[in-house]
Amino acid sequence: MSQNDPRDASREVKRVPPQSWSGESPDALATSGMFLAGLIMVTRNRYLSWPSLFFGISAYINYHPLRTKEGGQPPLANLALAVAAVVASYLPFFLADPQRSSQPVKLV
Template structure:
């Protein structure tokens, strides 16, 4: 049997959390959904969703809270809203007749220009 340690030599354990690192992925996952919503770019919105999920999964458990930082779950919800914003035209299609008429006129002009240029 191993000898018991003397009590005056025992040092109690004190946990010191690791210092927070500046993470570029967190910055990108916070700003990319807004860019996707402004541009209505589906690829950006999906990339924002995957990056925010990755940031959420890589978030340390014992992270020191910083001022002005969003919680990781809020970043995921924000990216999900960006994806839904890009696909809102499928749910609520635009039925404005003047827009449809303008698109038809533009298509007709383009087709006549192309046909005259090729002949």
């Protein structure tokens, strides 16, 4: 520092956050569950629907309102999207096609 600087260099202290602050950790399970649910809606892959439902339930159970960001997704929306993905992936099995009604159902 120069001689005419009024700040005292001996009183400088490195800034340290308090111990009560916790680092913001992204909710990876909820994010991947939402991504998988959207992927299932497009591809109708029923094998990916069950992990998506598991991620949705896990996000609902591990939801802590005091530790979430302002713009975070509510856990019920994540769970509802996961349930809708399971329903959408299995819906073609329950809907009858009038042209194929005489043929046996072939499960893939």
